[in-house]
Amino acid sequence: MKRVTILGSAGSIGRQTLDVISRMRDEFSVYGLATLNEVEVLVRQIEDFRPDVVAIGDKSISNELREALRENTPEILSGDEGVIELASRENADIVVNAIVGAAALKPSLAAIRPGTRLCSANKESLVIAGHLIMPRVAEVGAELIPIDSEHSALLQASLAGRYDEIKRLILTASGGPFHGKNIDFETVTVNDALKHPNWAMGAKITVDSATMMNKGLEVIEAHWLFDIPSDRIDVLVHPESIIHSIVEFVDGSQIAQAGLPDMRLPIQYALTYPDRLPGAVPSLNLAEVGQLNFSEPDYRRFPCLLIAYDALDAGGSAPCAMNAANEAAVRLFLEGQISFAEIPRLLNRALTKHAVIPKPTIDDILAINKEVFEETVRSVE
Known part of the structure; x- marks a missing residue:
């Protein structure tokens, strides 16, 4: 039986991963769960799957989680460092990274260990730091199996x-x-x-x-x-x-x-690769x-698609700047602060202003991500 840690367990991919595991309990057990702040969801998941360790990204509500758990309390980690520590624990055979956005980068890097499989539903980590992640996977002998259906x-x-x-x-x-x-x-x-x-x-x-x-x-x-x-x-x-x-x-x-079109199919394939097992998804x-x-x-x-090609061709830190601007623009749109049509304009603006670093380090990437995100938000205030 393989032990699985799920980062972002309260989100769409995280919940669907647990649905897959619930149907394959002879094959998989849950070692760890992590979420940013969904205490109620996490409590239900703890009751259903009995993980050994959980992590709550928002430190301010870690006590709320402790109070909500009456019995069979797992080890509780908190803050960004808690999520990263959970990702790095060698007890898990498989780490599913379903965290949204660039916040998944450090947990992804922490999960890349000898003999461990990283099942990644987070495309942003590779977008902004593929030049760091893929060599590390090869160097330590880990596996990286994508969950994106494509x-x-x-x-x-x-x-x-x-x-x-x-x-x-x-x-x-x-x-x-x-x-x-x-x-x-x-x-x-x-x-x-x-x-x-x-x-x-x-x-x-x-x-x-x-x-x-x-x-x-x-x-x-x-x-x-x-x-x-x-x-x-x-x-x-x-x-x-x-x-x-x-x-x-x-x-x-x-x-x-x-x-x-059911995400449980690529999730299950990532977990069982290279084997295939009967699953929950009906036949086509x-x-x-x-x-x-x-x-x-x-x-x-739809100019955003072409913007992404341009960022890839520019190389270096350009995809990181583009991704940070996009995360900011989407948040602004969801909050009603900009129009849908403004999203590609903000991306173009950010890339035009960005001075590309050919081989950015992890510190460069994190700094660029923060700077471009904040500048994009300020540009519409």
Whole structure:
């Protein structure tokens, strides 16, 4: 039996990971759980899964957690350092990082240990520090298995050939709630942007999907995971979200991974890789789906995707600056302080002002992330 730590257990991916584990209790047990401040959710998870250790990111409510636990109290860690310590504990065979945003970087690095598998649902860590993470994974002999449905699909499809036989990677994108619709983006509301047609996700990633920045982040993530340059990574809009991604090989063959749009499928694959086990997700019935559609992205209406390609090509600290500006812009939009159309404008502004550092250290990355985030927020005050 493998022991699993879940960082971000109260979020969408964290809850779905626990759902997968609940159906596979002969294969997995929960060693640790971490959340920022969702005490009530964490208490229920502790009662259901009996972890040995939990971490609450917000130190100010750690006592609230202790008071809420009447019996069978696990070890409780608190603060950012508590989350990082939990990630570094060697007791877990698998660490699932489902923390949203750049805050996941230090826990990701802490989880990379000899013989440990990091199942990452956090694309931002690779976006801002792929040049640090991937060499470390190779150096210590750890595993990094992606949970993103697209990168899970690329991993599965890539196994059909050798690395040197891969011609290009094709990431599919639903297009978000505004694909094919004649909508004035200046008038888009938060509720409009949060109505994803296919996937149940958290607010930040759902807005990223609406701007197509999510796909831009995934392009950068794919670059680091598979060591493929940007000119060999394409995006294809596929509204049904049935084909999750495609690998094209040098002989012209394209291998696609298909399945229902349910995050439990890539979560389970990341946990059981390279094995496959019966799971909770129903089988795909293509006859019922009936029709699959594909089209090129509209870079004019969704400039965030092109901004991400530009940041990847600029290299160094540019993706970090872009990501920080995007995190700030999405928060501002969700708080009603800027329009939906303002998001790419803030990203362009941040990248124009940013002086790229070719090989940023972890300290550089954290400083840039903080500086660009705060400057983006100040720019609209």
